[in-house]
Each structure stands twice: as C-alpha cells, then as structure tokens.
Amino acid sequence: MTENPWKTKAIQKIYENPWITVENHDIINPAGKDGIYGKVHFKNRAMAIIPIDEEGYTWLIGQFRYTLDEYSWExxxxxxxxxxxxxxxxxxxxxEETGLTAQKWTEILKIHTSNSVTDEVGYVYLAQDLKQGETEFEETEILQIKKLHFSEALEMVMNGEITDSISVAGILKAARIFGF
Incomplete structure (x- = not known):
C-alpha cells in the first residue's frame, strides 16, 4: 500500500532550537483509532563524505558524541x-573536518536516519581526486583524524567499532561499489 493510512488531526510544537523542532501529533492510526505520534523535525539535511584516494585510503573522524555519552568513529x-x-x-x-578538497564528487546514498521518530534525510558522497589542506574545526569540535585503508574502515564496521548509521550505510555501499 503506497497511500498514507494515517490521518493527522492536530500538530502541536513542543520544543524548538536552531537545529530541531519536536512536535506532538494527534492522529488517527491505520486501524481508525485515535492516537499520538511524536516527531523530531530536522532543520538541516545530513550529509556524509567518504574521501578516498587513488591508493584506496580514506579518512575517519573520531569525536565524543554528547547524546550517546561515548566516543565515535565516523x-x-x-x-x-x-x-x-x-x-x-x-x-x-x-x-572543515579533514582539510581535504576533492575534484570528483559522486552521490552514492540517500538514507532516512530513523524513520520512526524523525524526518531527517541524509546523503553520502564519494570524494575523489583529493588535495590536502588545513582543517577548519568548529568551536564545538574536538576531532581526531585517522587515515586508513578503506578495507580497514570496512572491517571497523563489521566488528562494531563504527556504529553511526550514516557511516555504516555509506561504508557498506562504497564497499559494494569498489568490490570489497
């Protein structure tokens, strides 16, 4: 079924900041019963990049993620x-994050990051023909940069060292493209 079985009766904005809006939706569910649904609306689209050089090396970013209360490689x-x-x-x-610029860009993936509670859409690009420059970190970023062979990044996904959903999906898609 491609037609929307949900009916929206009312939407109430609960919270808003520069990045998100949290809404409460009064709905009629597909069974015809009254219900509620919470939605997090993102004011930005997510984008991720897999830089890859001619020798098959890529770059990962390590940082402490406040919402998870843990360190993350992405x-x-x-x-x-x-x-x-x-x-x-x-x-x-x-x-900003790596200091790299690229001459060749290819969009490889569109992804919904958590379609049960949010409308966030993410895109993953391959960046090739790279040139190294200086990073330009934002004030909220304390980042580690790791250059490694793409096959090592794939292994980090497979053994659970990379858990970020966009990173996992992007690396797996790129692995399929490159035949790893």
Missing part, C-alpha cells in the same frame, strides 16, 4: 541547511 559528516545545495555543504564539511 566518516566526515555534518548538516547543511535545507535551502542550500547539498554538494556545496558536503564540500564545506569535508574541508
């Missing part, structure tokens, strides 16, 4: 305002 990523071009946002994010 592909370079960030948010881009919905009204801006996603590729331009991806180029900015790659430069």
């Amino acid at each position: 592909i370079p990523m960030g948010g881009g305002p919905i009204e801006l071009d996603m590729l331009e946002s991806a180029k900015r994010e790659l430069k």
Whole structure:
C-alpha cells in the first residue's frame, strides 16, 4: 500500500532550537483509532563524505558524541541547511573536518536516519581526486583524524567499532561499489 493510512488531526510544537523542532501529533492510526505520534523535525539535511584516494585510503573522524555519552568513529559528516545545495555543504564539511578538497564528487546514498521518530534525510558522497589542506574545526569540535585503508574502515564496521548509521550505510555501499 503506497497511500498514507494515517490521518493527522492536530500538530502541536513542543520544543524548538536552531537545529530541531519536536512536535506532538494527534492522529488517527491505520486501524481508525485515535492516537499520538511524536516527531523530531530536522532543520538541516545530513550529509556524509567518504574521501578516498587513488591508493584506496580514506579518512575517519573520531569525536565524543554528547547524546550517546561515548566516543565515535565516523566518516566526515555534518548538516547543511535545507535551502542550500547539498554538494556545496558536503564540500564545506569535508574541508572543515579533514582539510581535504576533492575534484570528483559522486552521490552514492540517500538514507532516512530513523524513520520512526524523525524526518531527517541524509546523503553520502564519494570524494575523489583529493588535495590536502588545513582543517577548519568548529568551536564545538574536538576531532581526531585517522587515515586508513578503506578495507580497514570496512572491517571497523563489521566488528562494531563504527556504529553511526550514516557511516555504516555509506561504508557498506562504497564497499559494494569498489568490490570489497
């Protein structure tokens, strides 16, 4: 069934900050019964980048994630305002976090990060023909940069060292593209 079986009766904004809005939806569910649904609306689109050089090396970013209360290894990523071009946002994010610029860009994945509670959409790009420059970290970022062969990043996904959903999906998709 591709037609929406949910009916929205009312939406109430519960909370808002510069990045998200939290809403309470009064709904009629697919069984025809009254119910509620919580939704987190993101004001940015997520974008992630897998930089890969001609020898098959890539870069990961390590950082402490406040919401998880743990350290996380990820592909370079960030948010881009919905009204801006996603590729331009991806180029900015790659430069900020790794210092890299790329001449070749390929979108390889569109992903819904948690479609049960949020409308967040993410995109993953391959960045190739790389040139190293200086990083431009944001004030909230204390990042480690790790250069490793792509096969090692894939192994980190497979053994549970990389758990971020966009990173996992992007690395697995890139592995399929490159035949790993």
